[in-house]
Amino acid sequence: xxxxxxxxxxxxxxxxxxxxxxxxxxxxxxxxxxxxxxxxxxxxxxxxxxxxxxxxxxxxxxxxxxxxxxxxxxxxxxxxxxxxxxxxxxxxxxxxxxxxxxxxxxxxxxxxxxxxxxxxxxxxxxxxxxxxxxxxxxxxxxxxxxxxxxxxxxxxxxxxxxxxxxxxxxxxxxxxxxxxxxxxxxxxxxxxxxxxxxxxxxxxxxxxxxxxxxxxxxxxxxxxxxxxxxxxxxxxxxxxxxxxxxxxxxxxxxxxxxxxxxxxxxxxxxxxxxxxxxxxxxxxxxxxxxxxxxxxxxxxxxxxxxxxxxxxxxxxxxxxxxxxxxxxxxxxxxxxxxxxxxxxxxxxxxxxxxxxxxx
Amino acid sequence: xxxxxxxxxxxxxxxxxxxxxxxxxxxxxxxxxxxxxxxxxxxxxxxxxxxxxxxxxxxxxxxxxxxxxxxxxxxxxxxxxxxxxxxxxxxxxxxxxxxxxxxxxxxxxxxxxxxxxxxxxxxxxxxxxxxxxxxxxxxxxxxxxxxxxxxxxxxxxxxxxxxxxxxxxxxxxxxxxxxxxxxxxxxxxxxxxxxxxxxxxxxxxxxxxxxxxxxxxxxxxxxxxxxxxxxxxxxxxxxxxxxxxxxxxxxxxxxxxxxxxxxxxxxxxxxxxxxxxxxxxxxxxxxxxxxxxxxxxxxxxxxxxxxxxxxxxxxxxxxxxxxxxxxxxxxxxxxxxxxxxxxxxxxxxxxxxxxxxxxxxxxxxxxxxx
Numbered sequence: 097x098x099x100x101x102x103x104x105x106x107x108x109x110x111x112x113x114x115x116x117x118x119x120x121x122x123x124x125x126x127x128x129x130x131x132x133x134x135x136x137x138x139x140x141x142x143x144x145x146x147x148x149x150x151x152x153x154x155x156x157x158x159x160x161x162x163x164x165x166x167x168x169x170x171x172x173x174x175x176x177x178x179x180x181x182x183x184x185x186x187x188x189x190x191x192x193x194x195x196x197x198x199x200x201x202x203x204x205x206x207x208x209x210x211x212x213x214x215x216x217x218x219x220x221x222x223x224x225x226x227x228x229x230x231x232x233x234x235x236x237x238x239x240x241x242x243x244x245x246x247x248x249x250x251x252x253x254x255x256x257x258x259x260x261x262x263x264x265x266x267x268x269x270x271x272x273x274x275x276x277x278x279x280x281x282x283x284x285x286x287x288x289x290x291x292x293x294x295x296x297x298x299x300x301x302x303x304x305x306x307x308x309x310x311x312x313x314x315x316x317x318x319x320x321x322x323x324x325x326x327x328x329x330x331x332x333x334x335x336x337x338x339x340x341x342x343x344x345x346x347x348x349x350x351x352x353x354x355x356x357x358x359x360x361x362x363x364x365x366x367x368x369x370x371x372x373x374x375x376x377x378x379x380x381x382x383x384x385x386x387x388x389x390x391x392x393x394x395x396x397x398x399x400x401x402x403x404x405x406x407x408x409x410x411x412x413x414x415x416x417x418x419x420x421x422x423x424x425x426x427x428x429x430x431x432x433x434x435x436x437x438x439x440x441x442x443x444x445x446x447x448x449x450x451x452x453x454x455x
Numbered sequence: 456x457x458x459x460x461x462x463x464x465x466x467x468x469x470x471x472x473x474x475x476x477x478x479x480x481x482x483x484x485x486x487x488x489x490x491x492x493x494x495x496x497x498x499x500x501x502x503x504x505x506x507x508x509x510x511x512x513x514x515x516x517x518x519x520x521x522x523x524x525x526x527x528x529x530x531x532x533x534x535x536x537x538x539x540x541x542x543x544x545x546x547x548x549x550x551x552x553x554x555x556x557x558x559x560x561x562x563x564x565x566x567x568x569x570x571x572x573x574x575x576x577x578x579x580x581x582x583x584x585x586x587x588x589x590x591x592x593x594x595x596x597x598x599x600x601x602x603x604x605x606x607x608x609x610x611x612x613x614x615x616x617x618x619x620x621x622x623x624x625x626x627x628x629x630x631x632x633x634x635x636x637x638x639x640x641x642x643x644x645x646x647x648x649x650x651x652x653x654x655x656x657x658x659x660x661x662x663x664x665x666x667x668x669x670x671x672x673x674x675x676x677x678x679x680x681x682x683x684x685x686x687x688x689x690x691x692x693x694x695x696x697x698x699x700x701x702x703x704x705x706x707x708x709x710x711x712x713x714x715x716x717x718x719x720x721x722x723x724x725x726x727x728x729x730x731x732x733x734x735x736x737x738x739x740x741x742x743x744x745x746x747x748x749x750x751x752x753x754x755x756x757x758x759x760x761x762x763x764x765x766x767x768x769x770x771x772x773x774x775x776x777x778x779x780x781x782x783x784x785x786x787x788x789x790x791x792x793x794x795x796x797x798x799x800x801x802x803x804x805x806x807x808x809x810x811x812x813x814x815x816x817x818x819x820x821x822x823x824x825x
Contacts, residue, residue: 183618187544248618255625258545258616266613273632274615277625 098148100140101219106131106206108310113205114405115309115331115420116302118394120377121201121228122160123168123407130172131206134213141209142218144194146300149291155194155220156184156288158211159204161232161249161271162281164376165346165353165409167203170281173252177211180285183248183258188288196220196294198235198287200302201228202407207283219303224287226299226425227394230352230376232271233264234437236427237287240297247271248285251278276351299425313403323403324418333422334455336381336388337370338363338400341415346408352376357397357411359419370419372397374408379442381419389421390444392428392437393451396420421451456506457663459499459567464489466669471563472769473668473686473784474661476758478735479560479586480518481771484526489568497571501579501662502552504654511551511650513578514542516569517562519607519630520640525561528640531610535569538614538644541606545616546647554578554653556593558661559586559736565642577662584658584789584824585758588711588735590630591623592801594791595648598656602626605645609637617645658789659825664689672767682767683782691823692786692816695740695752696729697722697764700779705772711735716775717745718783729783731759733772738806740783753785754808756792756801757816758824760784787816789824 101109110124110131117124135141149155158177160167185192195217197208205223212219224235232244244267245260257274261267267286275282289297309330316326328335339359346355354375361368371382378395381388389395397406397417406417428437429450435441438448459467468482493499507513516535518525543550553573555566558581570577582593596602603620607630615633620626634641671685683694698720705714713734720727730741730748737759741748753759761770764780792801793815803811 186547253625254619254621255629256618257629258618259614260541261613262611266611269636270613270615270633273636274629277629277632 097145099143101143101209102140103132103135105307106135106209108307108314109303110202110206110310111313112306112309113200114202114407115327115396115398116226116306116394117201117228117405117407118377118396119374119406119408120164120230121199121205122164122203123409124202124206126167126171127203127206131209131213134210138213138216141212143221143303144218145221146291146294146298149194149220149294151290151292153194153291154188154190154192154288155196155294156181156192157196157198157224157286158208159198159284159286160207160281161284162275163348163351163353164407165348166280168409170252170279172283176250176252176283177207178214179250179256180248180283181211181215183250183256184246184285184288187246187258192288194218194220197223197303199223199225199228200306204228205303205306220294221303222294222298222300223302224298226302228377229437232268235287236299236425237289237293237297238264238436239427239433240293242287242289242293242297244286246288249274249278249282251282272351280348280351299427317402324398324400327398327403327420331420331422333420334451335418336421337361337383337419338365339370339417341411341413341417344411344413353408355408359417362416372419375442376408378408380439380444381421387446388454389451390439390446390448391442392424392433392448394422394424396422423450423452456503457501459493459501461490461493463666464493466666466673467563467662469669469672469769470665470667471558471560473760473762474558474584474665474758475560475586475736475769475771476760477733477737477770477772478588479557479562480525482561482564485561485564485568488530489564489571492568492571499567499570500576502576503579504657504659507552507578507650507654509649509651509654512546512548513552513554513648513650513653514539514550514644514646515554515556515582516566516642516644517556518565518640519634519643524639528610528638530642534608534610534642535572537612538606538608538642539569539573541608541614541616542604542644542647545604545606545618550575550647552576552578554657555581555662557581557583557586558665559583563662563665578653578657579662580657580659581661582657584661586736587801590627594658594789595652595656596623597797597800600646600648600652600656602646604647605643607633607641607643609641613637656791658791661824664824676767682762683784686784689823690786691819692784694782695785696720696783697724698729698781700775700777700781703775703777712772714772718781721780732808734806735772737761737772739803739808739811740785751811751814753816754803754811754813755806756788756798756813758786758788760786785816787818787823
């Protein structure tokens, strides 16, 4: 299936992707502006489903890497994505025909749209996570043996590097250090993959799914119906808490925004508390001291009235939120995948228990 | 043009140690590997700058990292091929010749090994004519040669290409941090340069110079004649002191071994004292009293070299200890470091001694570091 993405679609995609971004993936506002501007200048972007890709057609992911807390202040210069794309292209033997998003999230769903518009290349309707995750190796392509390299990074000052590593975990180590030196945000070009590989390894339909979520929120708001219920239905998610943010601890360490948010229950959750820990993305939700949702399932805080998703860098005292938990893509639920993105990888000594089996 | 023999390896290691002015790392391990490579039947050809075509593609090859780790974490032997291939893939050209970044210390051997295993000739010259602690302290970078593209690899097989680096300082910062993540040793090839750039800005004939200095010491030792005179005949400069080390202050600051030493005169220098400040390399030498630094005798970028009095072995700053008997030589540096812009990067003020005025040691044309 092929269709065109225009400025209105970007609004919906950015909003929906921020829900899938589980608190990370960057502020949707900046990404939206960049994509809308690129489309105004170059015309709409074609979105194609993975079946349209020939088995040998090459695609590349373009993303912003770094700390979301920095991204809201240090904007890209505008030429980094093209330079990152060209650098990957120079290593891939044949012309790269498609661009894709590596993660669903406010900024990383829209930056590829901006580049697709500039390069006049189609965008593939998929991503590497079906959500956002904080580290480079945490993409489903990794699970199927696809390497992150040639992995290119470019900053707004004009520095650029190309990395190739013995595995994708090493890529994270090196790239994170470089990202910090580049000023904690940088544009990357990575995970070149063929149509055949994407058909097997990617999370399909993520862009359309994000758009559907965004449109659902927008329409529910316009119709003055219950946004949270609409959101819960469209994402097949669960409302695991209703509360007020009473404390946020946040530090930008080693290129990540790490911390935790404390909530006091209101309404049906009055008298309860929730603690949410995050590393760019929300990782773990504890209700009254018991873990009730964890990575790789999605945990997203949305504003209680409007359903507006909150990124971890936006959190502050007094927000009234609904906490949603949504099931992760099946690629993430295998034992091998859980070694990469399960609770233990992030330092929590618990077994993963899928949200749809818990509740 | 000459081919490196095992005897040359020993001589270059000795000469490079002296040109290391107390730093630059120990060429011993690199020398061992180089001999092994020669025994495996490889051959490396040293060519003069004049033999290089203006449009030749050239890169330097050298190790980065902590020498203390380098002696424990050995290379796997394939790094040279890997790093040069990575750079060639990026620039889309074959590298025609290999250059040396720093003739002083262990990095005198890296280009030789790379030349031997890749079959590429090595240029008789370098970008310092001595050792210095930071990448930007190079006759090439000071004269505006771009520090990118460069490639860096580790012994595990990881590789990073620095495609564009806006300043040598940025390159130093990126590469240094990555080197730490690679386990504190990594091999760098780069920058990719033209033959014309290398010819214009290199310090010529320094591999031959290192070999000649080394042979001077080894021959003097064999003949039981004074090695100081033998070395000075090759390098120019003078003996500024001889004596016994009576105090060493050392602290590790920001990844560098900084400190100072006090030497009490013996022989002709009896009754005098010399103070030397160092940061990996020896920086400034003063004559004075036990407690006072009265007169600057030599300073960066000129070379202050210490040799053990019995054997003529070069002494690195980490080997300094009470009781060591030393001869201290001051050797004139390359003219390329004696310009106004160069002194901003490698003069005493750049190392934290703004009060020291660099007084160039007199040079004899045709002798020593050109």
